[in-house]
Amino acid sequence: MNGWGIIQGLGVTLKHFLKTYLEDIRKGKGRYFTEEGVRERSASSVTGVFTVQYPEEKLILPEEFRYLPFLVYDELPDQERKIRCTSCGICAKVCPPQCIWIKRAIDPDTGRPKPTPAEFYIDVDICMNCGFCAEYCPFDAIKMDHDYEIASFDRKAEHVYSMEKLLKSASYYEEIRPKNFAREEAARLEKEAKTS
Amino acid sequence: MSVEKPVVSLADLCSRYEGLLVPDERQGFEGYLISPDHLISFCRSLRDDVGYDYLSSVTGVDNFPAEQMEVVYHFYRTTGGPSFNLKLQVSRHNPVVPSLVPLYPGADFQEREAWDLLGIRFEGHPDLRRIMMWEGFEGFPLRKDWREPFFEDEAKPFKSRWPDGQVIRSEDQNPYKNNVRYPNDFDPEQWTPVGDDALYKGMLNLSQNIQSEFKTDQIVVNLGPQHPSTHGVFRMVVVLEGETVLSLKPVMGYLHRNHEKIGERNTFLQNMPFTDRLDYISSMSNNFGYALAVEKLMGIRPPERAEYIRVMMAELTRFLNHIFSIGFLLNDLGAFFTPALYAIEERELILDVFEAVSGSRMMCNYFRFGGVARDLPDGVLEKIKELVNDRLPRKLEEFERYLTKNDLVRIRCEGVGVLSPEEAIALSAAGPILRASGVPYDVRRADPYSIYDRFDFDVAYGLHGDIYDRYLVRVEEMRQSLRILKQVVRDIPEGPIMSGKPQYQARVPPGEAYGRVEGPKGELGFYVVSNGKPNPWRYHVRAPSFINLTSLATMAKNQKIADVVAILGSIDIVLGEVDR
Numbered sequence: 001m002n003g004w005g006i007i008q009g010l011g012v013t014l015k016h017f018l019k020t021y022l023e024d025i026r027k028g029k030g031r032y033f034t035e036e037g038v039r040e041r042s043a044s045s046v047t048g049v050f051t052v053q054y055p056e057e058k059l060i061l062p063e064e065f066r067y068l069p070f071l072v073y074d075e076l077p078d079q080e081r082k083i084r085c086t087s088c089g090i091c092a093k094v095c096p097p098q099c100i101w102i103k104r105a106i107d108p109d110t111g112r113p114k115p116t117p118a119e120f121y122i123d124v125d126i127c128m129n130c131g132f133c134a135e136y137c138p139f140d141a142i143k144m145d146h147d148y149e150i151a152s153f154d155r156k157a158e159h160v161y162s163m164e165k166l167l168k169s170a171s172y173y174e175e176i177r178p179k180n181f182a183r184e185e186a187a188r189l190e191k192e193a194k195t196s
Numbered sequence: 197m198s199v200e201k202p203v204v205s206l207a208d209l210c211s212r213y214e215g216l217l218v219p220d221e222r223q224g225f226e227g228y229l230i231s232p233d234h235l236i237s238f239c240r241s242l243r244d245d246v247g248y249d250y251l252s253s254v255t256g257v258d259n260f261p262a263e264q265m266e267v268v269y270h271f272y273r274t275t276g277g278p279s280f281n282l283k284l285q286v287s288r289h290n291p292v293v294p295s296l297v298p299l300y301p302g303a304d305f306q307e308r309e310a311w312d313l314l315g316i317r318f319e320g321h322p323d324l325r326r327i328m329m330w331e332g333f334e335g336f337p338l339r340k341d342w343r344e345p346f347f348e349d350e351a352k353p354f355k356s357r358w359p360d361g362q363v364i365r366s367e368d369q370n371p372y373k374n375n376v377r378y379p380n381d382f383d384p385e386q387w388t389p390v391g392d393d394a395l396y397k398g399m400l401n402l403s404q405n406i407q408s409e410f411k412t413d414q415i416v417v418n419l420g421p422q423h424p425s426t427h428g429v430f431r432m433v434v435v436l437e438g439e440t441v442l443s444l445k446p447v448m449g450y451l452h453r454n455h456e457k458i459g460e461r462n463t464f465l466q467n468m469p470f471t472d473r474l475d476y477i478s479s480m481s482n483n484f485g486y487a488l489a490v491e492k493l494m495g496i497r498p499p500e501r502a503e504y505i506r507v508m509m510a511e512l513t514r515f516l517n518h519i520f521s522i523g524f525l526l527n528d529l530g531a532f533f534t535p536a537l538y539a540i541e542e543r544e545l546i547l548d549v550f551e552a553v554s555g556s557r558m559m560c561n562y563f564r565f566g567g568v569a570r571d572l573p574d575g576v577l578e579k580i581k582e583l584v585n586d587r588l589p590r591k592l593e594e595f596e597r598y599l600t601k602n603d604l605v606r607i608r609c610e611g612v613g614v615l616s617p618e619e620a621i622a623l624s625a626a627g628p629i630l631r632a633s634g635v636p637y638d639v640r641r642a643d644p645y646s647i648y649d650r651f652d653f654d655v656a657y658g659l660h661g662d663i664y665d666r667y668l669v670r671v672e673e674m675r676q677s678l679r680i681l682k683q684v685v686r687d688i689p690e691g692p693i694m695s696g697k698p699q700y701q702a703r704v705p706p707g708e709a710y711g712r713v714e715g716p717k718g719e720l721g722f723y724v725v726s727n728g729k730p731n732p733w734r735y736h737v738r739a740p741s742f743i744n745l746t747s748l749a750t751m752a753k754n755q756k757i758a759d760v761v762a763i764l765g766s767i768d769i770v771l772g773e774v775d776r
Contacts, residue, residue, distance in 0.1 A: 008597060008601065012594060012597060013534060013598070045582075063552075064553065065551060065555055065556075089359060092358040092361065095353075096466035101356075101358075101362060102359065103360050103361050103362070104359040119361070121361065123363060129556060130469035130561045131556075132469070136700040160363050
């Protein structure tokens with residue numbers, strides 16, 4: 001008990017402290033507020049300042065990152081949207097907190113159900129972001145979004161997402177999850193080639 | 197923990213109780229049934245003559261509508277090997293069974309929990325009070341005929357969601373004050389907690405007979421529920437004589453959400469993301485335990501690559517949990533946040549891996565029955581290799597240089613909160629607590645699951661059972677985790693990551709299974725009973741940090757009040773798991 005352990009420990013903290021400045025001087029201005037800077041600070045080789053200054057800087061999200069579900073539609077010519085969802089209800093059945101409500105569309109002429117949703121609601125305050133709906137959807141119609149900034153002033157009015165708010169284009173999906181999108185497109189084309 | 201041969205073999209003991217001990221012959225069930233009259237004498241022989249000295253789990257099953265309640269015990273030997281399951285069947289109307297606390301003190305909280313949630317009365321229990329719910333709560337929530345005030349349906353999926361779903365919010369259906377059911381003559385404004393006064397008085401009486409040279413007053417102090425050192429909402433009632441703790445009782449349940457009832461309403465698969473929320477620091481391990489239990493029931497095994505990925509994730513979780521817990525132990529010792537933040541840096545890098553693999557940093561929800569959710573994305577294995585081979589060993593060494601020999605850490609930790617090996621076993625302590633007391637018991641080695649029998653690693657253990665040994669055991673376990681990880685990233689094969697097709701409704705045959713893993717906090721067990729329907733009939737979690745708290749009173753006795761905070765920190769509890 002001669003205090004040598006404490007001095008050694010203080011040495012470690014001093015090193016940490018100095019490194020923050022040394023690293024900043026060494027890397028220059030590019031270390032902050034640039035994409036490379038953020039990437040560098042989340043790599044496993046990072047020394048010095050480790051934190052990211054949200055909201056000016058944001059962490060780079062991996063492709064698999066999941067937050068809330070959204071519905072995918074394909075863009076047809078003349079601004080038409082083809083909703084991929086067939087209202088089969090698997091997402092509503094697999095959802096652990098049961099936050100998905102689907103109303104199946106009814107054909108007014110025949111009175112029989114149509115394979116498209118009339119209404120689709122997700123209560124995002126109940127959603128536990130597990131990603132089961134996207135994982136088990138057989139039509140690639142529901143996917144997990146990357147947009148995590150959903151704070152609002154009125155929970156009741158704004159946090160039950162209706163179909164209008166949930167629908168996002170397939171090109172948006174491609175943008176946030178390029179690899180998944182490419183894989184699914186390839187599988188789809190293959191299947192189409194087989195059936196035709 | 198004797199290594200000599202047991203005096204009597206298990207078969208001998210069973211034949212001695214022939215006629216009284218009946219094998220459980222229901223399909224998919226195993227173990228023996230015994231009548232309550234013979235439980236104590238049988239268990240005494242089981243412990244003393246056969247060597248089943250570790251009572252891992254006690255729980256109940258409500259066999260409604262049959263007029264029958266079942267109590268299920270899982271015994272283990274601390275020298276390793278499979279479990280011995282014992283069951284009692286009693287009338288559901290008035291279930292009374294003898295308490296095992298005199299033989300296995302570790303049954304204390306678990307029996308209280310079974311009383312609280314299922315209404316099974318344990319005769320001879322020294323302190324049979326409610327543990328999760330509040331005193332005065334009406335009914336026993338885990339019974340099958342008990343319904344929550346916001347009850348919608350017996351089981352998910354709820355019919356209202358599809359095909360003509362209209363969004364309803366439960367808070368509109370059950371507005372504030374209607375979402376709780378009170379006994380008839382109950383007024384929340386007038387009510388004062390009845391249990392507390394009795395608790396304080398009882399504790400003072402207990403410690404009254406201590407003779408002291410000076411006349412001093414004993415006082416009761418509540419540490420918590422809102423207290424920065426309790427790592428959440430947790431309360432310790434302590435009786436103090438000066439600065440010395442005479443007795444201590446933990447009070448928990450402030451974060452209780454009846455995880456098990458939720459689990460029984462859910463389908464098998466739907467429980468997976470809920471297990472993340474138990475011990476939210478190490479969600480991958482929780483997934484692992486639950487997946488193992490259900491896979492045992494289904495009789496499937498994941499493919500090779502999935503096994504490697506699972507072990508990789510579980511060991512990364514162990515590393516991050518231990519480094520995090522050491523960081524926060526130092527917080528409790530007064531090193532305000534510098535060590536904790538150094539630990540969080542490394543944890544953050546591991547969480548980046550989890551995020552890339554599973555999509556979420558903490559609520560991973562990554563394991564599936566028969567595999568894992570998705571393969572490792574490109575570049576992740578390289579990142580793990582960088583971490584395992586370079587960064588983490590280097591940082592662990594720096595962490596050790598920073599703390600292990602620090603005189604202040606040693607003065608505060610050495611010889612404080614001692615738990616002897618006999619006490620640790622009797623109190624059913626698990627994980628680093630048990631091993632630091634000198635019992636080298638690790639489920640990965642004692643009863644290997646998954647592919648742990650392939651890897652080279654040592655079981656870390658301490659010799660003194662104090663806080664410092666728990667710290668050292670955690671550091672050594674991190675080193676061993678890295679050792680396993682190095683072998684994993686070297687050997688991981690290519691191949692499929694799921695056996696069979698992914699299904700959103702797992703078909704689980706009737707039966708029971710107890711799946712357990714060596715989680716970072718100790719033995720994490722899942723007891724699952726299926727009756728062939730899509731929802732589990734019984735879903736019970738053997739939560740390590742909950743049961744480790746049983747030994748808190750023993751550790752804290754005659755210690756200084758300031759050290760109690762450090763002792764609690766060394767147990768490493770997460771309230772999400774304690775309260776469930």
